[in-house]
Amino acid sequence: MRPTTLFFIILALSGAAYQLGQRRAWNVGKSLGGLKNLHSRPAYYGLLAALWCAIPALIVFAAWQAFETRIITGLVVAALPESVQSLPESRLGLVVNDIRNLVAGNIVSGQIDPAMRQAADRYRSLQAASHAALAVIVLCLGCAGAYAVRRNITLTLKARNHVERVITWGLVLCSTLAIFTTIGIVLSVLYESIRFFKAVPATEFLFGLKWSPQMAIRADQVGSSGAFGAVPVFAGTALISTIAMLVAVPIGLMSAIYLSEYAGRRFRAVAKPLIEILAGIPTVVYGYFAALTVAPVIRRTGSLAGLDVSSESALAAGLVMGVMIIPFVSSLSDDVINAVPQALRDGAYGLGATKSETIRQVVIPAALPGIVGGVLLAVSRAIGETMIVVMAAGLAANLTVNPLQAVTTVTVQIVTLLIGDQEFDSPKTLAAFALGLLLFVVTLILNLIALHVVRTYREQYE
Amino acid sequence: MIAIKNINPPPATPHPHSRLGSREDFRTIGEAVVANPKIRCRHVDVFYGPKQAIFDVSLDIGNKEVIAMIGPSGCGKSTFLRCLNRMNDTIEGCRVSGDITLDGQNIYDEKQDVVPLRAQVGIVFQKPNPFPKSIWDNVAYGPKIHGLAETKSELEGIVETSLQKAGLWEEVKDRLHQPGTGLSGGQQQRLCIARTIAVSPEVILMDEPCSALDPIATAKIEDLIDELRTQYSIAIVTHSMQQAARVSQRTAYFHLGYLIEVGQTQQIFTTPRHRLTEDYITGRFG
Ligand SMILES: Nc1ncnc2c1ncn2[C@@H]1O[C@H](COP(=O)(O)OP(=O)(O)O)[C@@H](O)[C@H]1O
Ligand SMILES: [Mg+2]
Numbered sequence: 128m129r130p131t132t133l134f135f136i137i138l139a140l141s142g143a144a145y146q147l148g149q150r151r152a153w154n155v156g157k158s159l160g161g162l163k164n165l166h167s168r169p170a171y172y173g174l175l176a177a178l179w180c181a182i183p184a185l186i187v188f189a190a191w192q193a194f195e196t197r198i199i200t201g202l203v204v205a206a207l208p209e210s211v212q213s214l215p216e217s218r219l220g221l222v223v224n225d226i227r228n229l230v231a232g233n234i235v236s237g238q239i240d241p242a243m244r245q246a247a248d249r250y251r252s253l254q255a256a257s258h259a260a261l262a263v264i265v266l267c268l269g270c271a272g273a274y275a276v277r278r279n280i281t282l283t284l285k286a287r288n289h290v291e292r293v294i295t296w297g298l299v300l301c302s303t304l305a306i307f308t309t310i311g312i313v314l315s316v317l318y319e320s321i322r323f324f325k326a327v328p329a330t331e332f333l334f335g336l337k338w339s340p341q342m343a344i345r346a347d348q349v350g351s352s353g354a355f356g357a358v359p360v361f362a363g364t365a366l367i368s369t370i371a372m373l374v375a376v377p378i379g380l381m382s383a384i385y386l387s388e389y390a391g392r393r394f395r396a397v398a399k400p401l402i403e404i405l406a407g408i409p410t411v412v413y414g415y416f417a418a419l420t421v422a423p424v425i426r427r428t429g430s431l432a433g434l435d436v437s438s439e440s441a442l443a444a445g446l447v448m449g450v451m452i453i454p455f456v457s458s459l460s461d462d463v464i465n466a467v468p469q470a471l472r473d474g475a476y477g478l479g480a481t482k483s484e485t486i487r488q489v490v491i492p493a494a495l496p497g498i499v500g501g502v503l504l505a506v507s508r509a510i511g512e513t514m515i516v517v518m519a520a521g522l523a524a525n526l527t528v529n530p531l532q533a534v535t536t537v538t539v540q541i542v543t544l545l546i547g548d549q550e551f552d553s554p555k556t557l558a559a560f561a562l563g564l565l566l567f568v569v570t571l572i573l574n575l576i577a578l579h580v581v582r583t584y585r586e587q588y589e
Numbered sequence: 590m591i592a593i594k595n596i597n598p599p600p601a602t603p604h605p606h607s608r609l610g611s612r613e614d615f616r617t618i619g620e621a622v623v624a625n626p627k628i629r630c631r632h633v634d635v636f637y638g639p640k641q642a643i644f645d646v647s648l649d650i651g652n653k654e655v656i657a658m659i660g661p662s663g664c665g666k667s668t669f670l671r672c673l674n675r676m677n678d679t680i681e682g683c684r685v686s687g688d689i690t691l692d693g694q695n696i697y698d699e700k701q702d703v704v705p706l707r708a709q710v711g712i713v714f715q716k717p718n719p720f721p722k723s724i725w726d727n728v729a730y731g732p733k734i735h736g737l738a739e740t741k742s743e744l745e746g747i748v749e750t751s752l753q754k755a756g757l758w759e760e761v762k763d764r765l766h767q768p769g770t771g772l773s774g775g776q777q778q779r780l781c782i783a784r785t786i787a788v789s790p791e792v793i794l795m796d797e798p799c800s801a802l803d804p805i806a807t808a809k810i811e812d813l814i815d816e817l818r819t820q821y822s823i824a825i826v827t828h829s830m831q832q833a834a835r836v837s838q839r840t841a842y843f844h845l846g847y848l849i850e851v852g853q854t855q856q857i858f859t860t861p862r863h864r865l866t867e868d869y870i871t872g873r874f875g
Contacts, residue, residue, distance in 0.1 A: 392681075468718070470714060470716055470718035471718055471720060471721075472679070473676065473679070473712075473714060473718065474714070474718040474719075474720060474781070474784075475720070475730075476676065476679055476707065477674070477676060477707060477711065477712040477713075477714070477785070478707065478708070478711070478730065478731040478734070478784065478785070478788055479703070479704045479705065479706070479707035479708040479731065479734065479735060479788065480704075480730075480734050481704060481734075484734055488730070488734075489720055492720075492721065492722070493720075493721050
């Protein structure tokens, strides 16, 4: 039986167990003086039976799936001729791969080593046996679980409490899953970064002022050593993000204030979705816009003013990125401003405050934690943005604060480092992970600061 | 109450199940007019969009008196109160017609600026609504926006006297820079009163100022109202008849948007003249 088929059979079985449990509870209740004498509603007994049927069976099923391949491979390899078994590990891996391909029927060429064919046959028969065993075990478990519950259905079985407990555990499992995924991601990045820091000292990476990750492919090539100073790259990110925030925060906040406090209901109903569309435009399109429209305008204007503007500039990318994140700021701020209780506004109006005084001195301060949240979301969006920068700000890692020059950002460098024909364990490729790690740390710190700001603010005013 | 539910506008012929029904029954009886009024309202109608909430109310608020407004909920007490300092301007679709004058000056005049009007006619709301700022900032806010203090020490003086008048000074003088929202409900309401007093109003409107408070806090506010009466004209909306009887000199009874009866508080509670007033104060509906 194929594992997928088996899986669906388990589900069907548990459905049947539900019916069985419910019916049984119904009968028990009826025969002993009415359903109201049951501890829980009959559906809970059904659920309990279904859970007892499905959960142990699925756990065994999952564990079996996880270890099956490894065990079968081990058995097959153990049966291979001595000569093959004594091969080095990497070669042995190739042989195993061949056997698996044979089993899957991916090798159609004529001459096949009889030893290999034998191994493949062995593999196949082991797999069939394993599947059969799995099916028997799992189905027995399922039936046993359902039967055990059915037998125990009495007036006093606390089915509702048991089911609630299982649900709680399910919720706990889901939330920890998210946490473990995060930890896993961090660990994998950390692992690769440590390999990078073995090749390039951490101090050079953190404080080096030159970024030019061109490693020689052969040792005798000229310029065989790259420079891995991350400062210019992070400076580029900071520069572009700053420009973007300078655009997005004032415009976004002002439009949020207009929409929530001044605009009529009808204008608001039209304008808010329109602004939100800005967030839905693909960043590649923003990239075109920045590179083909905004950058030339900036260069022309700059040259009129006698400035030297490179054709790819931080300013162009930052401006367009700012436009892109306006809706993050405006939409979230609009929501939090609307959430400020009308009573506070009334209080200010009642003292004779004008509309703008009320907004500036009462509404905005009250909404500040939420606004800070929106701005932070926008900052992390700006830091993570890649496409606009690739297209409009260039790849040159200049260490500059002049927004008219080309700069590059962390995410862009990560992309360019991972594209190409370098070996995966070369410092050039590993540098991408180090950059990623550092970026992660930076955004984490930003978030912590923001959390702190918001919390102290809340403490003060709640 | 059930019998007279759907008489808005009242039918011309009496309803079979109703003792009341003709328009005559909704004409104000009692002394709505006083000599030398602080605020004088004549033929005030208020509409929320197409729906009329106040019907032809004429009422005077005298100098340095406490007038209580009572009536079943939804009868338009808050709506009427909010007309007196044009708080209804902030509600979309709300329209006020008729004459309301403060010291003889029409407050709905084109030339009337709401900023000084609201400084003259302060308002305290049902739910305490201190700003999420420190106690000090809450009280100093009004004087600051109206430019009432030229120096820091003058402002300090205003804050202190306002808090003293509101009977809160002793309780908060050591923590003026802690958030006003951290006070208890009764303290918050007194803070809101202090905040209103700080801009030296002449009239104070109070919309059920004690309905969110416990009996002890309520008693404090009532004492406070008694003291404030010597300096301010006060209009207080309340759903508690005992409170109206305790704090006010005159009482106005509202019903379904009509002003039914006005008179000396004692007279209203001992010998009401209108059937509806009597029903309400004897607790037949409310
Ligand atoms: N903002 C508003 N929009 C529309 N109708 C309102 C509004 N406020 C009050 N009303 C209506 O006006 C009438 C009087 O309300 P209100 O003055 O709050 O009564 P009270 O304060 O006596 O309980 C009620 O019927 C109420 O539904
Ligand atoms: Mg009210």
